[in-house]
Structures are given as C-alpha cells and as structure tokens.
Amino acid sequence: MEQHVFQIGPIRPPSEANSLLLRVTENCPWNKCKFCMLYKKNDFHTRPVAEVKKDIDTMANYRDMILAHKDGENWNMPAVQKEYAELPSDEARMCYQMVFTWLTEGDSQAIFLQDANTMVLRTEWLLEIVSYVRERLPEIKRITSYGRANTLAKISEEDYRALRQAGLDRIHSGYESGSDKVLQLICKGTTQEEQIIGGRKVRDAGIELSIYFMPGVGGRELSDDNALETAKVINAVDPDFVRLRTFVLRTGSLMEEVRAAGNYTEETDMEKLLEIRKLIANIDPAKARGRITSDHIINLLQEVSGDMDQDIPWMLSYIDQFLALPELEKRKYQLARRMGFPLDWKQLYRLKESDLAYIEDLAKNTVDEKQWETLLHRYMDRYI
Ligand code: SF4
Structure with a gap:
C-alpha cells in the first residue's frame, strides 16, 4: 500500500457522527457568516479528484486490512494492535483508527463528504467521486454532503x-x-x-x-x-x-x-x-x-x-x-439543562439531591435578570 493517510476535515453534522468522513473540498467558499468561527483563518480549495480517489483507495485498503482480523463476530485484537503500531506515522495511525471505529462502532454503510459546501464542486467531478465511492466501498448505502x-x-x-x-x-x-x-x-x-x-x-x-x-x-x-x-x-x-x-x-x-x-x-x-x-x-x-x-x-x-x-x-x-410551570420550576430546569442535564423537565427529580439543592439555590437567589442570563450563557458557551 503506497499511501497511508487520507485527509480528515474538522466537522460533520451531528447526525453523521457515525459516518466515514471523506474530505472532498477544504474549508468554506463563502466564509463570511457573522456567527461562524469555523474556517475564518483558512482559504477554500477544491481537492483534485485523483487525490480524493487515492484517499478512497486508502480507506478501502485499511478496511480490507482490518476485516482480515475478523473471524465471524470475533476480532483478533492483538493482530489489529500490532498492525496499528507498525504503521509509519501518527497520521496513518489516526486514519487506521478512524476506519476501525467506523467498522466496529459506526455506521459502516454511511459516508459524509466534507467540508462546508461540497456541492460547489463541478457536477462531473462530484459524480466521479460518488461513483468511485460506490465502486471501492460497495458496503456504503448512504452518501451525504453539505x-x-x-x-x-x-x-x-x-x-x-x-x-x-x-x-x-x-x-x-x-x-x-x-x-x-x-x-x-x-x-x-x-x-x-x-x-x-x-x-x-x-x-x-x-x-x-x-x-x-x-x-x-x-x-x-x-x-x-x-x-x-x-x-x-x-x-x-x-x-x-x-x-x-x-x-x-x-x-x-x-x-x-x-x-x-x-x-x-x-x-x-x-x-x-x-x-x-x-x-x-x-x-x-x-x-x-x-x-x-x-x-x-x-x-x-x-x-x-x-x-x-x-x-x-x-x-x-x-x-x-x-x-x-411556576417561575422557580422553569428556572430550575433551565439551569439544569444549561449545565448539561440531558432529559426533560419532568425528569428533574432524577438529579442527585445535592445537585438539585445547588440548582434551586442559584435559581432562587440570582434575582437580577441580566445576571441570570449571563449565568445561563456561561454554561451554554461550552456547547457552541
Ligand atoms: S461554514 Fe457555513 S456557516 Fe460557516 S461561513 Fe461557511 S457557509 Fe457560513
């Protein structure tokens, strides 16, 4: 195998968290949205189709190498680990790991084309890439893009x-x-x-x-x-x-x-x-x-x-x-949610007693509206 690495872009939609990621373009061709901080320091490039195809080949090769260590439902993990360790660089190991995770924990039938606006590519190039994905990774049943x-x-x-x-x-x-x-x-x-x-x-x-x-x-x-x-x-x-x-x-x-x-x-x-x-x-x-x-x-x-x-x-x-809901109940849920509570307000009782007491105390005593919003914002900053 000549090439050991393929490009991996920075983001994908949350619903594509389990998909294999194929970088077809780099960054965003618009890059001017005022709220977006993602690609501001990077220029947009399309990648040559031949280069993208080589990445697909590398993914297919890793898939074959990894699947060779599977016997029925069982993985020969020592062999996987040895192969991983013998790869020539950290980048190669990262790519191998991505394919391994995709095959073992991800959606091995899905691939997402990165980055921010792949549809800007000339249609004939995109067609060539999509067709090549189908040819080299025939297990893929879903191809998606921004x-x-x-x-x-x-x-x-x-x-x-x-x-x-x-x-x-x-x-x-x-x-x-x-x-x-x-x-x-x-x-x-x-x-x-x-x-x-x-x-x-x-x-x-x-x-x-x-x-x-x-x-x-x-x-x-x-x-x-x-x-x-x-x-x-x-x-x-x-x-x-x-x-x-x-x-x-x-x-x-x-x-x-x-x-x-x-x-x-x-x-x-x-x-x-x-x-x-x-x-x-x-x-x-x-x-x-x-x-x-x-x-x-x-x-x-x-x-x-x-x-x-x-x-x-x-x-x-x-x-x-x-x-x-009464104002205090709304506030309690708001704060819990902004602190990362993953359920709806009807489940608030499931929080630890000490956490609930802490939340109730803050919700009751942060009287000033501006302070309240600042408090919520501080927690939300972690998610944006
Ligand atoms: S990545 Fe999306 S949100 Fe960000 S600048 Fe480009 S088009 Fe706008």
Missing part, C-alpha cells in the same frame, strides 16, 4: 438527477433563517428565494434534504420575522428534516460587532423558546410532512421533536406545559 442554499439553487435539475442516480442520498444545508432581513444581518450570502428554489430542486430529484435553522439569530428586533419567514420556507420546501439550533451569541464572533452597532439584541433563553413556539405554530402540516428535531444540547426543550404533519399540536402543548 451544500449552501445559494449553491443548491444554481445546480440544474438534470445534474441533481444524475447525482441521485450515482448515489448521492442526502444534502445537509445550514439555512439558519428563512427571513431575508435576518440573512442579510448575519451575512449568510443567500436569500429566501434561493433557499426555496434550491430546496425544491433537491427534493424533486429524490435526494433527502436536512435543513438547519437558528431560532434567536435575528435577535429581539427580528424575532417575529425570523419565526414567520422560516416557517414560510419550511412550508414551501417540505424538507425531510428540520433541525433546530437555538442561537447563542459566541464570544469572539463577528456577531459581537453587529450587536455593538446596535443592530442585534440577544433574546433571553425564554424569548428564544417563544420564538421556537411561533415558528412551529406557523408550520402548515398539509405542506410540510418531514420531521422536525431539537437534536442538539443547545436547545432548551430537546423533546420538541416529531413529524410535522402529525405532531405539531403535541409539540405546542408540550412547550405550553413548560411555560405554564
């Missing part, structure tokens, strides 16, 4: 059909907001119209679409607009998945400048929840039939999740039950 809305709007129906046929299964896209005013505020470089055109084309080609929204990203000033216009996009696109990522202003991001200029006031944790309620209340179950999820710790109520054509009344009633 794509920016304005890129998605430019790709032709014909190209989407070809990509679907070659085996592209799902596109993840950070729409963030459906409101043109908010998109401008955060410098997203796309419009509501492009989101709808791009999203519809993806869906019409039979490719699954998973879109991400950030309740709260328009601040108090644009909260209503953010909720209503986002619901409008969801109704028009009918995506397979809507994933909520409650916005929290990150220290060091360019959103601090937007705030300093007086164009953005961060909502309180509760105001953001009310915005989520408004967004969900305006989704039309006759038009949007996919699934909405709160699958990130940054969302206050992770249980707000369901099929948009069936579960909206349930989700609204769940939020309303929480909002109707």
Whole structure:
C-alpha cells in the first residue's frame, strides 16, 4: 500500500457522527457568516479528484486490512494492535483508527463528504467521486454532503438527477433563517428565494434534504420575522428534516460587532423558546410532512421533536406545559439543562439531591435578570 493517510476535515453534522468522513473540498467558499468561527483563518480549495480517489483507495485498503482480523463476530485484537503500531506515522495511525471505529462502532454503510459546501464542486467531478465511492466501498448505502442554499439553487435539475442516480442520498444545508432581513444581518450570502428554489430542486430529484435553522439569530428586533419567514420556507420546501439550533451569541464572533452597532439584541433563553413556539405554530402540516428535531444540547426543550404533519399540536402543548410551570420550576430546569442535564423537565427529580439543592439555590437567589442570563450563557458557551 503506497499511501497511508487520507485527509480528515474538522466537522460533520451531528447526525453523521457515525459516518466515514471523506474530505472532498477544504474549508468554506463563502466564509463570511457573522456567527461562524469555523474556517475564518483558512482559504477554500477544491481537492483534485485523483487525490480524493487515492484517499478512497486508502480507506478501502485499511478496511480490507482490518476485516482480515475478523473471524465471524470475533476480532483478533492483538493482530489489529500490532498492525496499528507498525504503521509509519501518527497520521496513518489516526486514519487506521478512524476506519476501525467506523467498522466496529459506526455506521459502516454511511459516508459524509466534507467540508462546508461540497456541492460547489463541478457536477462531473462530484459524480466521479460518488461513483468511485460506490465502486471501492460497495458496503456504503448512504452518501451525504453539505451544500449552501445559494449553491443548491444554481445546480440544474438534470445534474441533481444524475447525482441521485450515482448515489448521492442526502444534502445537509445550514439555512439558519428563512427571513431575508435576518440573512442579510448575519451575512449568510443567500436569500429566501434561493433557499426555496434550491430546496425544491433537491427534493424533486429524490435526494433527502436536512435543513438547519437558528431560532434567536435575528435577535429581539427580528424575532417575529425570523419565526414567520422560516416557517414560510419550511412550508414551501417540505424538507425531510428540520433541525433546530437555538442561537447563542459566541464570544469572539463577528456577531459581537453587529450587536455593538446596535443592530442585534440577544433574546433571553425564554424569548428564544417563544420564538421556537411561533415558528412551529406557523408550520402548515398539509405542506410540510418531514420531521422536525431539537437534536442538539443547545436547545432548551430537546423533546420538541416529531413529524410535522402529525405532531405539531403535541409539540405546542408540550412547550405550553413548560411555560405554564411556576417561575422557580422553569428556572430550575433551565439551569439544569444549561449545565448539561440531558432529559426533560419532568425528569428533574432524577438529579442527585445535592445537585438539585445547588440548582434551586442559584435559581432562587440570582434575582437580577441580566445576571441570570449571563449565568445561563456561561454554561451554554461550552456547547457552541
Ligand atoms: S457557509 Fe457555513 S461554514 Fe461557511 S461561513 Fe457560513 S456557516 Fe460557516
């Protein structure tokens, strides 16, 4: 085997945590979103197709080497460890380990194409890569990628059909907001119209679409607009998945400048929840039939999740039950959640007595609203 390493990019959607990662492009071709700190110091590059194919070969070779140590359901771990130790570099060992983890603990039928906007690649190159994945890693049943809305709007129906046929299964896209005013505020470089055109084309080609929204990203000033216009996009696109990522202003991001200029006031944790309620209340179950999820710790109520054509009344009633709790109970749950409590408020009794007492004490005695929000923010900083 000539090549021992393949590139690994920095991120993938949480739902692709178990997928093999194939870096097809490097960094982000837009790189201007005010809230995003991910690629700010790096320039965008496409990788030559021949180089990406070599990475796929390396993955396939590691897969073969590793599977040679499997007998039925049993792994010959001493042989795996010896092979790992004999690899020529730390990078090679990291790649071997990634393939091993993918085969043993991950979803050995899924691969995600990195980085931030692989769909910007020329379609014929992408087709060549997707086809090569299918050829060299035939166990792969699901190929997914990120794509920016304005890129998605430019790709032709014909190209989407070809990509679907070659085996592209799902596109993840950070729409963030459906409101043109908010998109401008955060410098997203796309419009509501492009989101709808791009999203519809993806869906019409039979490719699954998973879109991400950030309740709260328009601040108090644009909260209503953010909720209503986002619901409008969801109704028009009918995506397979809507994933909520409650916005929290990150220290060091360019959103601090937007705030300093007086164009953005961060909502309180509760105001953001009310915005989520408004967004969900305006989704039309006759038009949007996919699934909405709160699958990130940054969302206050992770249980707000369901099929948009069936579960909206349930989700609204769940939020309303929480909002109707006595103030102290709400605060206790808020704080517990922001400290990392993974369950809903009905499970709060499961916390250790001493933890509950500590939380209750803080919730009762942090009277000043500003201090309270600062306290919550400090905990949330760990998740963003
Ligand atoms: S498109 Fe995505 S990766 Fe690029 S700057 Fe915006 S949020 Fe960051």
